[in-house]
Amino acid sequence: MENILITLLSLIILVAALAAIYLRNMISAILASGLVSLFASILYLLMAAPDVAMTEAAIGAGLSTVIFLLAFKKTRDEEVENG
């Protein structure tokens, strides 16, 4: 049962990672990369590493996704301003 769950989560992570690479829309790509971290943190929890899971969920899925979004917004603003 646990092996099935682990395999399923790994497949979801793979699909989300591929989506992050191939999606044309940048915001969707950033969200997909955040999804990778979110499911990775569940995977860590299943593998009995709650400390790493907390870090991954708070920093990987939460803060770094937001920082990517802010950085994307900043660069786009400047592109518009510079023509």
Next chain:
Amino acid sequence: MVRKTIALALMSGLAFILAFILGDWSPMERLSGVAYDYVTRGAADLGAMNLVTAIVVTYRGLDTLGEVTVLFLAASGVAVLLRRKRDEAAATVKIKRAASEIVTTGASLLSPFIVMFGAYIFLNGHLSPGGGFQGGAVIASAVLLLFLAHPDYKLRHNVLNIIESFSGFTYVLVGLLGLFLAGGFLDNRFLPLGTYGTILSAGAIPLIYTLIGLKVGTELAGILENMKGRA
């Protein structure tokens, strides 16, 4: 064509190395030397219920100091690179769209509890999973919620800088106290170990994790504010 051939050769070389390594891989049956030592002696030695914390803060305390330094340098870099931009852009003030009533009410209701939860995580770092880095990140996410609800919300830089410098300095000071009063740099045993499993136990570990939590929280909040910019 040439480029593709080189890429293919590199990929097959990598695949060969990986197959070679995977070929004679077998799961570990026993813990290796140092890990075995940590697991058998850690609890009695350092009095921390969460063994991961004992390893991160004490046995590998120098690495943690390095990690905190890396985060500090990253935060300073973001501040240096983005602060000048903000001054240039200060002339062209943009009107930001205010957040909806639901977001502002939810943020004011939830953010104190999120900060409290972050403090809980780093105060209980030696008893339950989590610690300074996780608690700091949770506190920074409360700041993020405030930024979402109030786009022109300003943090008090003086207070943040004082908290950050104070906790960084005290962290090194605590490490030096360990060097002089106990076994070595960042040794937690210069404070009494206390009763195993209570909040005031494991010597200096709760103190160190509180300092790390404050430092990481203020640094990440500073990064978020600099990234947000232009308010």
